[in-house]
Amino acid sequence: MNPADPVAAPTWPAPFASSPIDATVRVPGSKSLTNRYLVLAAIADGPSVLRHPLHSRDSALMIAALEALGARIERVEGTGVYGPDLRVTPLAPAGPDAADAPLVDIDCGLAGTVMRFVPPIAALAGRPARFDGDPHARTRPMDTVIDALRQLGFAVHDDGLAALPFTVTSGPAAPRSESPAHVRIDAGMSSQFVSALLLVGCRVPGGLVVEHVGQTIPSLDHINMTIDVLRDVGVDVLTTSKTSWKVDEGTVRAFDTLIEQDLSNAGPFLAAAMVTGGTVRIPDWPTPTTQVGDLWREILPRMGGRVQLTEGTLTVSGPDQIRGIDLADASELAPTVAALCAVAADESRLTGIAHLRGHETNRLAALVTEITRLGGDAEEIDDGIVVRPRPLHAGVVDSYADHRMATFGAVLGLAVDGVRVEDIGTTDKTMPEFPALWERMVDSAGGS
Ligand SMILES: O=C(O)C1=C[C@@H](OP(=O)(O)O)[C@@H](O)[C@H](O)C1
Numbered sequence: 001m002n003p004a005d006p007v008a009a010p011t012w013p014a015p016f017a018s019s020p021i022d023a024t025v026r027v028p029g030s031k032s033l034t035n036r037y038l039v040l041a042a043i044a045d046g047p048s049v050l051r052h053p054l055h056s057r058d059s060a061l062m063i064a065a066l067e068a069l070g071a072r073i074e075r076v077e078g079t080g081v082y083g084p085d086l087r088v089t090p091l092a093p094a095g096p097d098a099a100d101a102p103l104v105d106i107d108c109g110l111a112g113t114v115m116r117f118v119p120p121i122a123a124l125a126g127r128p129a130r131f132d133g134d135p136h137a138r139t140r141p142m143d144t145v146i147d148a149l150r151q152l153g154f155a156v157h158d159d160g161l162a163a164l165p166f167t168v169t170s171g172p173a174a175p176r177s178e179s180p181a182h183v184r185i186d187a188g189m190s191s192q193f194v195s196a197l198l199l200v201g202c203r204v205p206g207g208l209v210v211e212h213v214g215q216t217i218p219s220l221d222h223i224n225m226t227i228d229v230l231r232d233v234g235v236d237v238l239t240t241s242k243t244s245w246k247v248d249e250g251t252v253r254a255f256d257t258l259i260e261q262d263l264s265n266a267g268p269f270l271a272a273a274m275v276t277g278g279t280v281r282i283p284d285w286p287t288p289t290t291q292v293g294d295l296w297r298e299i300l301p302r303m304g305g306r307v308q309l310t311e312g313t314l315t316v317s318g319p320d321q322i323r324g325i326d327l328a329d330a331s332e333l334a335p336t337v338a339a340l341c342a343v344a345a346d347e348s349r350l351t352g353i354a355h356l357r358g359h360e361t362n363r364l365a366a367l368v369t370e371i372t373r374l375g376g377d378a379e380e381i382d383d384g385i386v387v388r389p390r391p392l393h394a395g396v397v398d399s400y401a402d403h404r405m406a407t408f409g410a411v412l413g414l415a416v417d418g419v420r421v422e423d424i425g426t427t428d429k430t431m432p433e434f435p436a437l438w439e440r441m442v443d444s445a446g447g448s
Pocket residue numbers: 031032033112113189190191192195218219222331332355
């Protein structure tokens with residue numbers, strides 16, 4: 001639930017599918033691409049246009065943050081079905097007295113992309129800014145961003161908490177002895193720490209080297225997406241090793257770009273085909289793409305689904321019985337995969353996702369609690385979860401203000417009669433249209 005809303009919404013009766021789903025679904029734009037392109041537009045060398053962007057809480061927070069720092073973002077008529085296009089006029093270059101500008105408040109909500117990507121923008125723009133967010137945002141890992149800003153010579157006031165809320169006050173960075181600037185960070189809890197620095201790397205005087213020192217970095221696909229998006233706007237990132245990157249000083253070229261639909265958010269709809277033995281088609285599946293959601297084309301066949309990409313349309317048909325899976329680093333796809341595992345015929349192991357404890361909620365604990373609450377058998381392990389076959393029954397799925405826990409509940413509700421989801425509205429983080437799209441999909445198949 002949005003913490004600004006004092007009245008808890010009633011639980012949502014997740015539609016049960018009494019017959020196989022047969023539907024064609026188009027989902028809204030990618031959160032990760034929209035928020036990357038918004039950030040880059042704000043520091044580009046001229047006005048840029050995002051076509052078919054996502055309009056959701058996370059993108060609205062990003063827009064508000066960049067506007068607070070001085071960018072102008074206008075909604076302009078477009079051809080997308082999910083809202084207007086966006087025209088972005090970048091921030092003005094920091095003048096000598098920028099640091100004396102009044103402190104701006106930036107609400108990060110629960111958006112990882114806002115809390116990790118915007119502080120370096122504010123610092124380099126020399127705009128004093130205070131960052132805060134939802135109650136749970138204060139527990140999400142932020143220490144690496146704060147540490148990186150300090151290494152770059154900026155002052156960050158965090159009352160020693162190494163978390164939200166904090167204030168970035170000084171800038172632009174004092175001249176450094178190292179050129180390019182060399183930042184050593186631990187990105188073991190989120191790939192967004194690396195992306196945040198690469199996105200602004202070309203604006204750091206002398207350029208930037210980012211070196212990860214620590215455990216394995218999760219969600220590597222998202223770093224590759226950052227590198228790809230940067231290349232698209234004329235910024236080359238040199239991958240100097242598996243854990244270090246270099247960006248030369250330069251400019252972000254203004255752009256006009258079409259945002260792909262969100263393939264992670266396509267996941268619950270594809271899962272609907274899986275759990276009902278039905279068929280779901282997603283037109284305009286982007287190829288090639290750097291979105292992690294393209295992995296559905298590998299994951300779903302391993303779980304027994306039939307997947308075909310023909311003339312740009314991805315078609316998934318579900319099996320009679322879903323198979324369990326052993327999957328490493330499913331990243332943000334994990335909650336949807338976990339829903340499939342909970343109704344699979346054999347054991348599943350989702351590993352390499354310890355960092356999900358720092359997502360919108362502690363997703364490992366949440367998934368285990370909610371599967372168990374519905375009568376299933378799930379266990380948290382060091383770096384993931386194990387799910388074993390056991391019949392599920394009706395019950396309420398708690399969403400923990402986590403959009404992917406809410407859609408996890410919706411997927412289970414198709415397969416198990418009598419599931420209700422607490423706070424389905426939390427899906428507005430990345431897909432405000434979710435309940436309507438879901439109900440329409442089930443209605444067309446004759447669900448309850
Ligand atoms: O950069 C991004 O757009 C994202 C990176 C990933 O974060 P983590 O590396 O923290 O998993 C992913 O889970 C998140 O949904 C979006």
